[in-house]
Amino acid sequence: MDLLPTLWFAIIAVLWTGYLFLEGFDLGVGMHLLFSTRNENQRRVMLNAIGPVWDGNEVWLVTAAGATFAAFPIWYASLFSALYLPLIFVLLGLIFRAVAIEYRGKGKSMRWARGWDIALGLGSLVTAFGIGAALALTTTGLPINANGDRVGGAFAWFSGYALIGGLAVVGFALVHAAAFLALKTDGDVRHAANAFARRVAPIALLPLLIWMVSLQVTRGTALTWTIAVVAVVAAVWASIANRNRQEGWSFIGFGVFLAASIASIFIASYPVVLPSTIDHAFDLTVSNASSSPYTLGVMSVVACFGIPLVLAYQGWTYWVFRKRVSGSHIPEARPVEPAVRRS
Amino acid sequence: MDALDPLLIARWQFGITTVYHFWMVPLTLGLGPIVAVMQMMWHRTGNERYYRMVKFWGKLYLINFIMGVATGLVQEFQFGLAWSEYSRFVGDVFGAPLAMEALLAFFVESTFLGLWIFGWNKLPKAIHLACLWIAVAGSVVSAYFIIVANSWMQHPVGVDLVNGRPVMADVVAVFTNNTAISAFTHAIFGSLGVGGAFLLGIAWYQLWQRRRDGIDAVGPDKRVIVGEASGIPGRDKADHGVWLMSLRIGAVVAMVAFAGVAISGDAQGKLMFEQQPLKMAAAEGACHNGTSFSVLSVGKLGSKNCDDVTPVIEIPGLLSFLAHGDFTTDIQGINQLIPQYQEKYGTTLPDDPKYGARAGETIDYLPVMEVTYWGFRLMIGFGGVAAFAAFVALWLTRRGTVPRPRWLMQLAVVGILAPFAANSAGWIFTEMGRQPFVVAPNPSGVDGVFMFTAAAVSPGVSFGEILFSVVSLTLIYAVLMVFELRLLVRYVRGGVASAIPELDKRDHPDESDDGPRPDDVLAFAY
Numbered sequence: 001m002d003l004l005p006t007l008w009f010a011i012i013a014v015l016w017t018g019y020l021f022l023e024g025f026d027l028g029v030g031m032h033l034l035f036s037t038r039n040e041n042q043r044r045v046m047l048n049a050i051g052p053v054w055d056g057n058e059v060w061l062v063t064a065a066g067a068t069f070a071a072f073p074i075w076y077a078s079l080f081s082a083l084y085l086p087l088i089f090v091l092l093g094l095i096f097r098a099v100a101i102e103y104r105g106k107g108k109s110m111r112w113a114r115g116w117d118i119a120l121g122l123g124s125l126v127t128a129f130g131i132g133a134a135l136a137l138t139t140t141g142l143p144i145n146a147n148g149d150r151v152g153g154a155f156a157w158f159s160g161y162a163l164i165g166g167l168a169v170v171g172f173a174l175v176h177a178a179a180f181l182a183l184k185t186d187g188d189v190r191h192a193a194n195a196f197a198r199r200v201a202p203i204a205l206l207p208l209l210i211w212m213v214s215l216q217v218t219r220g221t222a223l224t225w226t227i228a229v230v231a232v233v234a235a236v237w238a239s240i241a242n243r244n245r246q247e248g249w250s251f252i253g254f255g256v257f258l259a260a261s262i263a264s265i266f267i268a269s270y271p272v273v274l275p276s277t278i279d280h281a282f283d284l285t286v287s288n289a290s291s292s293p294y295t296l297g298v299m300s301v302v303a304c305f306g307i308p309l310v311l312a313y314q315g316w317t318y319w320v321f322r323k324r325v326s327g328s329h330i331p332e333a334r335p336v337e338p339a340v341r342r343s
Numbered sequence: 344m345d346a347l348d349p350l351l352i353a354r355w356q357f358g359i360t361t362v363y364h365f366w367m368v369p370l371t372l373g374l375g376p377i378v379a380v381m382q383m384m385w386h387r388t389g390n391e392r393y394y395r396m397v398k399f400w401g402k403l404y405l406i407n408f409i410m411g412v413a414t415g416l417v418q419e420f421q422f423g424l425a426w427s428e429y430s431r432f433v434g435d436v437f438g439a440p441l442a443m444e445a446l447l448a449f450f451v452e453s454t455f456l457g458l459w460i461f462g463w464n465k466l467p468k469a470i471h472l473a474c475l476w477i478a479v480a481g482s483v484v485s486a487y488f489i490i491v492a493n494s495w496m497q498h499p500v501g502v503d504l505v506n507g508r509p510v511m512a513d514v515v516a517v518f519t520n521n522t523a524i525s526a527f528t529h530a531i532f533g534s535l536g537v538g539g540a541f542l543l544g545i546a547w548y549q550l551w552q553r554r555r556d557g558i559d560a561v562g563p564d565k566r567v568i569v570g571e572a573s574g575i576p577g578r579d580k581a582d583h584g585v586w587l588m589s590l591r592i593g594a595v596v597a598m599v600a601f602a603g604v605a606i607s608g609d610a611q612g613k614l615m616f617e618q619q620p621l622k623m624a625a626a627e628g629a630c631h632n633g634t635s636f637s638v639l640s641v642g643k644l645g646s647k648n649c650d651d652v653t654p655v656i657e658i659p660g661l662l663s664f665l666a667h668g669d670f671t672t673d674i675q676g677i678n679q680l681i682p683q684y685q686e687k688y689g690t691t692l693p694d695d696p697k698y699g700a701r702a703g704e705t706i707d708y709l710p711v712m713e714v715t716y717w718g719f720r721l722m723i724g725f726g727g728v729a730a731f732a733a734f735v736a737l738w739l740t741r742r743g744t745v746p747r748p749r750w751l752m753q754l755a756v757v758g759i760l761a762p763f764a765a766n767s768a769g770w771i772f773t774e775m776g777r778q779p780f781v782v783a784p785n786p787s788g789v790d791g792v793f794m795f796t797a798a799a800v801s802p803g804v805s806f807g808e809i810l811f812s813v814v815s816l817t818l819i820y821a822v823l824m825v826f827e828l829r830l831l832v833r834y835v836r837g838g839v840a841s842a843i844p845e846l847d848k849r850d851h852p853d854e855s856d857d858g859p860r861p862d863d864v865l866a867f868a869y
Contacts, residue, residue: 047869052461055412056454062419063445069423070442073434080423080430081801088812091420092819095413099823102409105869106830149427149803291435292510299439306446314454321461330868334847339575339838341556 002271004296005286008071009273011303013266015067016135017259019060020169021176024258026054028177030097030124031170032196033117040110041327042189043117047101048330049184052321054101056314058094061131070299074289075138075273078148083134083157090130096123108335128173129166136165136211139265141275146282148274161211168211171204172258179242179251186326190247197242197250205235205257212261215268224268231260347806350701350797353425356813358774360417362767363820367411369766372486372531373538374404375479377596382472392584398842399585399834400542405460406830410823412453417816419445425809428697429781429799436502436511437492440518444488452481460867486534487527494523497777498618499785499792509782509792522618525611526773532603533726533769535596536762540729542593543736545835547755549586550745552838559583559744567743576847577840583744585839590740594733597762601730608723609665616666616674619783621684622776624677625710626719627662628652631676636661640716649677652712677709684708688784688793697798706795710776718772725765732758 029050033043050057069076080087096119104116140161143152150156178200181193209232216228238253273289276282290296378400385393419441422430430437455478462471495501501516502509511517553559558578560568571579616623628640630649635657660670685708694702736755739746745755777783784793833841840846 044868051869052457053454055457056450058412058416059445059449059453062416062449063442065419065423066438066442066445069430069434070438073430073438076423076434076438077427077430077801080420081425081427081804084424084801084804084808085811087420087424088808088815091417092815094416095819095823098409098413099826101869102405103826103830106406106833144803147802148431149801151803154805154808291438292505294514295435295439295511298511298514299442302443302446306443306450310446310450310454314450317454317458320458320466334844336833336837336841337576337847338836339577339840340552340836341572341575 002287002290004293004300005071005290006270007300008067008290008296009266009270009286011307012064012067012071013262014307015060015064016266017262019057019064020131020172020262021255021258022057022060023054024128024169024173025177025180026050026057027097027124027128027169028173028175029181030120031128031174032121032177032181032193034121034125038189038192040113041330042192044105044330045185045187045189045325045327046181047104049181049325051101053314053317055098056317058098061094067299067303071291071296072273072284072286072289073291074148075284078144078150078284078289079134079138079142079274082142082144082150083137085154086130086133086157086162089126090134093123093126093130096120097127105333106336124173125170128169132169133162133166136161136168138274139211139215139269141277143278144274144276144282144284145278148282148284151278161214164207164211164214168208171207172254175201175204176251176254176258179238179247179254182242183247183251184324186324188327190324194242194245194247198239201235201239201242201254208258208261209235212265215265219268220264221268224264227260227264227267231257231264234260349804349806349809350800352806352809352813353800353804354796356425356809356816357421358771359813359817359820360414360421361774362771363824364411364414364418365766365770366763367407367414368486369530369534369537369763370407370541371404371411372482372534373536373596373600374400374407374541375475375482375538376535377538377542377592378404379472379475379479381592382475386468386472391581392588395581395585395839395843396589399839400589402834402842403541403545403831405456406827406834408456410827413823414820424812425801425804426781426799427801427803429794432508432794432799433496433782436495436499436509436517439511439514440488440492440495444485444492448481448485448488450481452478452485455481463867483531486530487523490527490530491518491520491523494520494526496782497526497773498522498614499782499788502789502792504789504791507791509789522611522614525607525614528607529604529611529769530766532600532607533762533766534600536600536604536726536729537766539593539595539597539600539733540759540762542589543597543733544593544756544759546586546590546593547736547740547745548752548835549838550583550590550740551747551749551752553578553583553586554744554747561742561744565742569743577838577843579846582839587740587743590745591737594737597733598730600762601726601733604726612665613667618786619777620675620786621677621680621708622710622715622773622783623666624675624680625712625715625776626772627674628654628712628716629662629674629676630678632673632679633676634661634663634671634673635659636665681708692795692797695798697802698795699802701797704797706779708779710778715772715776718768718775721768722765722772725761725768729758729761729765732761 029046032046100116100120104113107113137157143150143156145151175197178193178197182190212228216225234253234256238250238257241249241253271286272283273286274284378397381393382397385397455474458474459478462474495517498520500520501511501513503512558570558572562568569580569583628637630652637654638656638658640652640654662674663670663672666674692698692701692704692706779795780793781796781799782794
């Protein structure tokens with residue numbers, strides 16, 4: 001049993017879960033902005049609900065990527081280079097998203113704000129889809145050779161699983177964001193979010209369910225099947241809570257659905273971190289893709305200290321900004337004018 | 344190699360994205376501590392002037408910060424995307440500082456900055472200030488981690504060679520690499536120089552604007568007579584103090600930063616003469632052994648042939664002084680160093696599949712001399728000019744405002760770019776000077792721990808894919824630069840009132856600006 005590589009496989013699964021859980025609702029809020037039925041005040045309510053936390057949430061992605069590099073450099077190198085184009089699109093999406101959130105309110109015209117809303121919405125959509133596709137493919141396989149390099153050209157990664165994984169994260173993010181907005185806002189946005197979650201959840205969560213179940217069919221164990229059942233129960237429970245207007249429980253329920261799904265997927269994949277669709281002899285596993293025991297030991301010490309600390313202060317941030325945001329909270333936008341004498 | 348070479352275009356991509364990223368980063372690193380000190384001064388003295396400074400400079404800080412975050416994501420991903428062989432080779436030691444940077448610095452930076460932005464009037468004042476300090480500390484720590492990673496590429500330490508790959512053996516050695524300590528110090532002072540010049544240029548513009556609009560005047564004793572203009576948002580008497588104080592802080596920071604840059608740069612240069620002698624020889628255009636520092640060399644620096652380089656002005660002994668602290672030690676020139684490199688690391692690229700069609704090619708150990716020679720001089724030149732200008736600016740503003748001429752104001756504003764240019768030139772010099780290695784060999788380290796850049800690129804990724812990404816990233820970066828500059832200009836032109844709208848009393852003359860807002864209204868909102 002490779003203790004440290006297994007521990008790091010678990011830590012990376014936790015980091016991805018943290019990322020999908022937290023940035024899941026940020027990405028979803030971004031996509032919700034694409035629905036043109038909302039007015040400017042409502043859009044600002046939605047943005048300010050994630051305002052203080054979205055940047056910190058995004059760091060979970062950077063940490064997941066960095067931890068993969070540190071603990072499994074062979075996995076990091078093969079996965080990222082094989083998925084070159086999709087991950088470039090993820091990066092472009094993330095760039096637009098970040099800049100849009102910061103810049104949309106600093107312009108002079110509604111056109112400026114609406115333009116950035118579209119950048120934010122599409123950026124979120126592309127990011128969610130790309131991350132979902134990448135995660136699905138690392139569990140279902142890529143055409144990699146003995147050196148871990150992709151063969152077959154720039155689009156050789158494409159498969160049905162890329163589509164399912166992409167839709168899984170997009171769908172989950174939409175529902176999760178609705179549950180989040182229902183919990184964190186008041187007024188029209190809250191009611192619309194509740195209704196959205198009720199209407200859309202059964203369809204939007206389906207791709208994640210398909211990804212999870214198809215992995216259980218090929219590689220599932222009693223443990224992973226059990227966790228998969230927990231995931232389904234949580235989703236049903238979240239939908240019932242949503243109908244009963246128990247917004248906190250509904251949000252937690254969708255979160256448990258995500259965490260259990262990712263757990264069952266990662267545990268079923270173990271010890272393979274990236275299967276080769278060419279030959280299973282080329283599969284990357286926790287043992288042949290990992291760093292040395294020394295490096296993993298150093299990183300374990302850092303993680304044992306670092307991860308609880310991150311959870312503590314990010315948790316505190318959510319506590320500080322625990323109040324619901326409503327339309328009346330949003331200060332009037334004042335255009336910036338040059339401080340010069342007009343002649 | 345043929346024109347459709349993934350290696351060359353991947354290098355361009357890394358260069359473009361990194362230089363661009365490092366326009367945002369030094370401003371973040373330089374402005375952050377300055378804003379934090381301003382807020383501390385506000386808490387200590389209760390002086391409204393500092394409050395306005397925090398709000399105004401904080402706003403510009405945030406407009407810039409987000410661009411650093413957005414472009415930084417590309418950095419974290421592109422080792423795996425375009426440089427998978429590099430990532431496989433160095434991952435055991437190089438991945439650790441990157442992961443630690445994310446876990447121990449980026450989380451801190453982003454979370455506490457969010458608390459600071461949205462925490463105005465919500466958090467107790469001391470905690471609100473602490474959040475900014477913690478976020479700033481996060482930025483500085485992140486700089487340390489990434490420079491540890493970069494310095495390991497310049498000077499690999501703390502590793503053993505196992506199965507042909509470096510494996511971390513001593514994490515303390517990696518994190519106390521003398522290259523990293525000097526480069527980090529150098530980069531932090533370089534960033535403070537950027538922050539200082541930024542304050543100086545913008546504050547100069549504001550003071551000039553006040554004079555041009557007839558708000559401030561100069562009395563018979565040549566001292567400033569501060570006025571106010573009720574019709575212009577924010578242009579009251581306190582406004583003058585905001586800009587004069589900002590200007591002076593900026594000038595002093597820029598001068599202190601230059602002193603720090605010079606001292607740390609000297610230490611760094613001495614290390615580099617030992618650790619990467621060919622880089623320093625190329626920075627000098629020094630073909631033969633000698634002791635003279637070249638002030639100006641002409642000829643075909645790019646010809647890769649030393650006989651085409653002619654030193655025009657030289658200072659005898661200075662090169663020895665820079666390298667060793669005396670005036671007589673001979674410093675090895677390019678013509679002496681190259682045979683040593685060839686003997687140690689080979690004359691041709693090994694016959695290994697990872698070199699692809701390049702296997703067997705002659706290795707050119709000399710970096711592009713035009714870049715190293717001029718990069719080195721531009722770095723020092725722009726840094727020195729900025730510091731000198733800061734000194735002159737302090738002198739010119741000693742009576743409390745800026746001189747009237749428009750060209751001086753324009754010079755102060757354009758001067759903001761000088762430290763940016765110095766930073767870029769320095770990084771381009773040190774990264775291009777490391778070629779043809781991506782991991783430069785450590786002369787006193789473990790044999791075999793080095794990597795040629797030619798072996799580092801992702802074997803499975805095609806020219807077309809990288810072309811697509813480099814073109815789209817470059818175009819998007821260019822567009823975003825336009826947006827960032829437009830916003831910065833708009834907020835600068837708006838003066839303090841752009842960050843504190845309550846100062847604009849034209850619409851609501853009765854509104855009191857110091858009454859606390861109701862708790863349930865966001866003090867800041869997107």
